[in-house]
Amino acid sequence: MNVLEAIESRRSVKNFDPTHQMPETDVARLIELTKLAPSSFNMQNYRLVLVKDPALRKQVRAVAWDQAQITDASLLFILCADLNAHRKNPGRYWAHAPQPVQDILVPAMGAFYEGHPQLMRDEAMRSTALAGMTLMLAAQGLGYQSGPIVGFDPAAVAELIRLPEDHVISFIVVVGRGTVPAWPRGERLSDAEVVIEDRFA
Amino acid sequence: MNVLEAIESRRSVKNFDPTHQMPETDVARLIELTKLAPSSFNMQNYRLVLVKDPALRKQVRAVAWDQAQITDASLLFILCADLNAHRKNPGRYWAHAPQPVQDILVPAMGAFYEGHPQLMRDEAMRSTALAGMTLMLAAQGLGYQSGPIVGFDPAAVAELIRLPEDHVISFIVVVGRGTVPAWPRGERLSDAEVVIEDRFA
Numbered sequence: 001m002n003v004l005e006a007i008e009s010r011r012s013v014k015n016f017d018p019t020h021q022m023p024e025t026d027v028a029r030l031i032e033l034t035k036l037a038p039s040s041f042n043m044q045n046y047r048l049v050l051v052k053d054p055a056l057r058k059q060v061r062a063v064a065w066d067q068a069q070i071t072d073a074s075l076l077f078i079l080c081a082d083l084n085a086h087r088k089n090p091g092r093y094w095a096h097a098p099q100p101v102q103d104i105l106v107p108a109m110g111a112f113y114e115g116h117p118q119l120m121r122d123e124a125m126r127s128t129a130l131a132g133m134t135l136m137l138a139a140q141g142l143g144y145q146s147g148p149i150v151g152f153d154p155a156a157v158a159e160l161i162r163l164p165e166d167h168v169i170s171f172i173v174v175v176g177r178g179t180v181p182a183w184p185r186g187e188r189l190s191d192a193e194v195v196i197e198d199r200f201a
Numbered sequence: 202m203n204v205l206e207a208i209e210s211r212r213s214v215k216n217f218d219p220t221h222q223m224p225e226t227d228v229a230r231l232i233e234l235t236k237l238a239p240s241s242f243n244m245q246n247y248r249l250v251l252v253k254d255p256a257l258r259k260q261v262r263a264v265a266w267d268q269a270q271i272t273d274a275s276l277l278f279i280l281c282a283d284l285n286a287h288r289k290n291p292g293r294y295w296a297h298a299p300q301p302v303q304d305i306l307v308p309a310m311g312a313f314y315e316g317h318p319q320l321m322r323d324e325a326m327r328s329t330a331l332a333g334m335t336l337m338l339a340a341q342g343l344g345y346q347s348g349p350i351v352g353f354d355p356a357a358v359a360e361l362i363r364l365p366e367d368h369v370i371s372f373i374v375v376v377g378r379g380t381v382p383a384w385p386r387g388e389r390l391s392d393a394e395v396v397i398e399d400r401f402a
Contacts, residue, residue, distance in 0.1 A: 001203065001204050002202065002203065002204065002342065003202050003203065003204040003206075003207035003338055003339070003341060003342035004234060004339060004342045004343075005204075007234050007237050007335055007338065007339055007342075008234070008237060010237070010239075012239050031392060031395075031396055033205060033208050033209070035389045035390075036208050036209060036386075036389075037334065038211075038213050038337075040351050042387040044389065044390045044395065046395070047395060047396075047397060048395060048396045048397065049397045049399070049400070049401075050396055050397070050399075051399055052398060052399060053399045056399055056400070080397075092388070093387060093388075094387065095387075096384070096387045096388050097384060097387070101384075112352075118322075121323070122326045122371070123351070125323050125330065126326050126327075126329070126330040126351075126371065126372060127330075128327070128330075129326065129327040129328075129329075129330030129331045129334070130330045130333070130334045130349070132331070133238065133330070133331045133335060134208055134334060134338075136239075137204055137208065137335075137338060138204070138205060138208055140204060141203065141204035141205045142205075148239050148331070150327075160400070161397075161399070161401060162400045162402075163401060164401055167401075170323070170327065171327060183297070183298060183302075184297055185237075185297075186243040186294060186295065186296075186297045187293070187294075188236045188237075188245065189236075189245045189293075191232060194236060194245065194247070194248060194249060195232055195248075196248060196249070196250045196281075196362075197250075197251055197253060198250070198251075198252055198253060198254045198362070199250070199257070199361070199362040199363045200250075200362060200363040200364060200365055200368075
């Protein structure tokens with residue numbers, strides 16, 4: 001599927017075929033493509049919690065406004081991030097680069113994030129969304145439908161998935177075979193509101 | 202271009218042809234596609250500041266580690282978000298939906314965000330990144346290259362673009378004709394580290 005067509009046809013689907021099982025090759029391909037999303041300093045701080053256990057799916061649904069897609073979609077990814085990725089053996093993120101580049105970027109990464117907790121959290125949200133958007137468009141390309149979800153209790157989900165103290169949950173992405181088309185797409189705000197030339201008035 | 206190929210071929214490019222001028226039809230198409238990214242409650246809280254003024258480009262570059270792509274790329278988008286989008290005539294985001302749906306979702310949106318400043322900020326970062334990833338893949342599909350940038354002084358850029366008090370800057374995306382290929386893609390972390398089945402250990 002053409003990328004422009006994928007962007008145009010992707011919708012946030014809420015109803016999925018609960019009997020559909022995704023072939024493992026497609027699951028692996030989705031993950032491989034998701035990992036090609038860019039991340040700040042290539043630190044790949046996103047973590048993909050793939051919930052397969054049906055009992056755990058039900059528990060997540062119970063703290064997510066009982067949304068049916070949480071249990072019905074073929075795949076449920078809880079997108080999390082490691083807030084301290086910049087501290088965890090950061091040299092490995094640049095092991096592919098020439099040594100002089102490594103010598104600049106690896107210390108710069110630490111200096112950029114360390115002591116800036118809001119920036120670390122912002123980066124967690126950005127990285128997971130870059131990865132999640134890539135995942136949803138990759139799913140579209142593989143013939144699936146998807147949906148992003150923020151309507152859940154993050155503290156309750158954190159407990160269910162034993163989220164480490166230095167990680168944060170961002171949002172959920174479900175992927176599978178949609179059964180009911182999404183509503184007609186909502187009106188887009190005008191360019192006059194969304195696009196600002198040079199500076200705000 | 203196939204969407205999977207777009208994801209695989211997209212790289213974060215740093216060197217652009219400063220003489221290239223993008224046709225207005227392509228600029229409009231990029232913006233149209235970017236606006237198809239999903240947002241929580243369809244509130245479209247992202248704002249795209251498109252910096253055209255060369256003098257302003259230079260000023261942004263001066264507070265962005267002097268990165269050449271800030272002035273050289275054909276397009277410079279500063280991705281911002283309105284933290285209070287949920288308050289600003291929110292009925293319009295669901296004007297397309299049946300009345301009973303509107304009656305549920307519009308008040309739910311307010312209840313979800315109001316009084317939760319960290320959640321409002323998280324949503325700003327997520328929405329802008331979903332839009333930014335869509336923009337970068339759309340650019341790829343139109344035959345351009347792109348790059349995301351977080352290396353700048355957000356307070357200084359906010360002043361330059363007269364960012365309103367209730368908005369926040371997320372990151373920058375440049376788009377244009379790349380002149381130097383990106384370095385070979387960095388090593389990806391293993392699935393063993395990035396993909397967690399069901400719950401953390």
